[in-house]
Amino acid sequence: MRIVLVGPPGAGKGTQATRLAEKLRIPHISTGDLFRANISRQTELGKLAKSYMDAGNLVPDEVTIAMAKDRMEQSDAEGGFLLDGFPRNVSQAGALDELLQTEGIKLDAVLDLEAPEDEVVKRIAGRRVCRKDSAHVFHVTYSPPKQEGVCDVCGGELYQRDDDSESTVRTRLEVYHTQTEPIIDYYRAQGLVVTISAMGPVDEVTARALEALSGK
Ligand code: AP5
Ligand code: MG
Numbered sequence: 001m002r003i004v005l006v007g008p009p010g011a012g013k014g015t016q017a018t019r020l021a022e023k024l025r026i027p028h029i030s031t032g033d034l035f036r037a038n039i040s041r042q043t044e045l046g047k048l049a050k051s052y053m054d055a056g057n058l059v060p061d062e063v064t065i066a067m068a069k070d071r072m073e074q075s076d077a078e079g080g081f082l083l084d085g086f087p088r089n090v091s092q093a094g095a096l097d098e099l100l101q102t103e104g105i106k107l108d109a110v111l112d113l114e115a116p117e118d119e120v121v122k123r124i125a126g127r128r129v130c131r132k133d134s135a136h137v138f139h140v141t142y143s144p145p146k147q148e149g150v151c152d153v154c155g156g157e158l159y160q161r162d163d164d165s166e167s168t169v170r171t172r173l174e175v176y177h178t179q180t181e182p183i184i185d186y187y188r189a190q191g192l193v194v195t196i197s198a199m200g201p202v203d204e205v206t207a208r209a210l211e212a213l214s215g216k
Contacts, residue, residue, distance in 0.1 A: 001026060002105065003213065004083045004096075004192075006184060007113030009172045010120035010127070011198045012205060014137050016113065017084040019206045020213075026080040028135065029071050031064060031088070036134040036161075053163050056171030058088060058179060065095045072099070089179040093186050109216040110187040111209060113198040117173065124164050132156030143202065192216075 001024055005013045014030060021028035035053060038046030045063060052059045068086045071077070087093040100106060115123075123139065130136035130151035138145045138158060145152050163172065187193050194212040198205055 001080045001082075001108045001213070001216075002100075003081070004087070004107060004110045004187070005085075005113065006110060006180065007198060008115060008117070008120050008176045009169065010124040011113040011115040012123070012202070013084045013113060014135060015143075015202055016198075016205060016209055017082050018135055018137075019202075020209055021082045023206075023210065024080070024082070024213075026082050027074075027076045028082050028084060029068070029077065029086070030084040030135065031068055031086040032084070033134050034067055034071060035059060040131070050162075054168065056163060056168040056175060058175060061089070061091055061095070064088075065092060068092075068096075069099055087183055090182050090186055093183045107187075107190075107192055109194055109213055110184070110192045111213065112184055112193055112195040113205075113209075114195055115198040119199065120173070121169060124169050125166075127161065127164060128158040129161055130154060130156040131159055134161075 003020075003026075005017055007013050014033070017028045017030065035046065035049040039050050040046070045067065048063065049059045058064070064086070068083075072081060087096050123142070126140040126142065128138045128140060128145070130153065132151065132154050133156065136151045136153045136156065138151075145158060149158050150156075151158055184193060194216065196205070196208045196212050
């Protein structure tokens with residue numbers, strides 16, 4: 001399957017993407033994780049991306065699209081992929097459509113995770129991610145690691161993302177409403193959108209997502 005995951009910051013896109021990708025046996029492609037990996041390797045792309053991410057703004061389309069395209073063209077993504085955090089505005093959605101058209105492939109679904117603002121703010125405030133791999137995500141109360149400050153998956157150090165400060169979260173939410181939400185209508189016009197509630201325990205949300213995707 002080829003799926004796009006969309007939803008506000010903190011809705012649980014990364015959390016669900018890891019589980020769905022495993023169940024559906026497709027790679028989880030997160031542009032946020034790819035940027036963070038570049039930041040930790042101190043690449044030129046990482047340095048550029050960091051300034052935008054720390055302010056809560058989108059990284060420019062040109063570099064983002066090139067990075068996503070490069071990742072989607074790797075051999076493990078031939079049979080399908082789960083995109084998390086890309087596309088994030090209508091221009092990126094158009095670029096993705098062009099890319100898919102060139103390859104003669106189509107998206108199967110756009111899974112829209114809905115969560116109220118007060119909940120996403122709580123989820124972000126308690127989030128801790130692994131320094132070795134930011135796809136390993138925890139929460140101090142909702143899904144605490146076995147040992148405080150240590151990643152259960154790989155033993156890496158857990159930290160709070162630089163863009164998880166209160167003021168940056170406010171900007172990220174605004175950017176989501178003004179720039180990202182319009183892609184939901186863009187994809188609705190293509191009949192691809194399935195909307196589910198992201199509220200409740202992680203397992204329940206995963207079950208809901210799989211059920212919604214099975215109709216696609
Ligand atoms: P990105 O990394 O994509 O961040 P985001 O969209 O703001 O989303 P988050 O990762 O904050 O939230 P999430 O929905 O993944 O939630 P999570 O599963 O972690 O992007 C960061 C930045 O990179 C952007 O601001 C931008 O600058 C740049 N960028 C990335 N892509 C770009 C693009 N395409 N174009 C331009 N710029 C781009 O969960 C959150 C917390 O809640 C965790 O602690 C988790 O344990 C907990 N939780 C999850 N589910 C539940 C549940 N059901 N119940 C209770 N707690 C839960
Ligand atoms: Mg994420």
